[in-house]
Amino acid sequence: xxxxxxxxxxxxxxxxxxxxxxxxxxxxxxxxxxxxxxxxxxxxxxxxxxxxxxxxxxxxxxxxxxxxxxxxxxxxxxxxxxxxxxxxxxxxxxxxxxxxxxxxxxxxxxxxxxxx
Amino acid sequence: xxxxxxxxxxxxxxxxxxxxxxxxxxxxxxxxxxxxxxxxxxxxxxxxxxxxxxxxxxxxxxxxxxxxxxxxxxxxxxxxxxxxxxxxxxxxxxxxxxxxxxxxxxxxxx
Numbered sequence: 001x002x003x004x005x006x007x008x009x010x011x012x013x014x015x016x017x018x019x020x021x022x023x024x025x026x027x028x029x030x031x032x033x034x035x036x037x038x039x040x041x042x043x044x045x046x047x048x049x050x051x052x053x054x055x056x057x058x059x060x061x062x063x064x065x066x067x068x069x070x071x072x073x074x075x076x077x078x079x080x081x082x083x084x085x086x087x088x089x090x091x092x093x094x095x096x097x098x099x100x101x102x103x104x105x106x107x108x109x110x111x112x113x114x115x116x
Numbered sequence: 117x118x119x120x121x122x123x124x125x126x127x128x129x130x131x132x133x134x135x136x137x138x139x140x141x142x143x144x145x146x147x148x149x150x151x152x153x154x155x156x157x158x159x160x161x162x163x164x165x166x167x168x169x170x171x172x173x174x175x176x177x178x179x180x181x182x183x184x185x186x187x188x189x190x191x192x193x194x195x196x197x198x199x200x201x202x203x204x205x206x207x208x209x210x211x212x213x214x215x216x217x218x219x220x221x222x223x224x225x226x
Contacts (some may be wrong), residue, residue: 004159040218041218042122042206042216042218042219043160043204043216045213045214048213055213056213091159091160093159104150104152104165105162107159107160107161109157109158109159110157110158110159112157
């Protein structure tokens with residue numbers, strides 16, 4: 001079973017620039033999550049999709065962050081303009097409510113963003 | 117007070133030791149309790165999950181939940197250098213939107 005794919009793995013940008021991250025979830029997983037993990041902290045949920053609809057985006061800084069999941073499969077997360085405090089690892093995860101043997105989510109390797 | 121508290125460590129133990137990792141939480145609505153392992157520069161990997169109070173065992177790993185004390189633990193028996201990683205506790209309510217602890221860094225030295 002292929003895992004959650006994310007790209008790019010690393011990105012360095014200057015503050016006020018824009019950046020986009022891409023995620024391809026595990027095939028058949030209806031639920032997709034974007035997390036932000038700042039160094040030394042646990043992942044913080046930014047947004048959760050169920051198919052192509054947003055379930056929870058209460059912690060997404062909507063003035064600069066946006067996310068979409070066209071056709072309920074791949075997803076992109078964008079930051080525009082970036083700030084220094086956005087430096088973090090952005091993790092994508094997916095899960096399937098129908099998979100009763102695995103209540104948890106599968107995570108990708110993440111995109112490490114450095115804003116300078 | 118944070119919803120989930122977890123000591124960041126690092127916790128350094130010799131190979132073969134029994135490791136105890138813990139989290140406390142404040143939200144009594146949490147129903148799902150999970151432990152993730154995260155190697156350096158990798159995404160978190162689910163190790164264990166439980167739905168209620170009690171113990172759950174899987175090989176060398178035992179997860180324990182005490183909802184009355186709002187306290188969860190992960191025990192690792194016969195620890196190996198390959199267990200060196202950051203261990204994240206996570207918990208959630210009915211829908212799967214977990215709140216993570218900050219993680220405990222574990223170092224198992226030969």
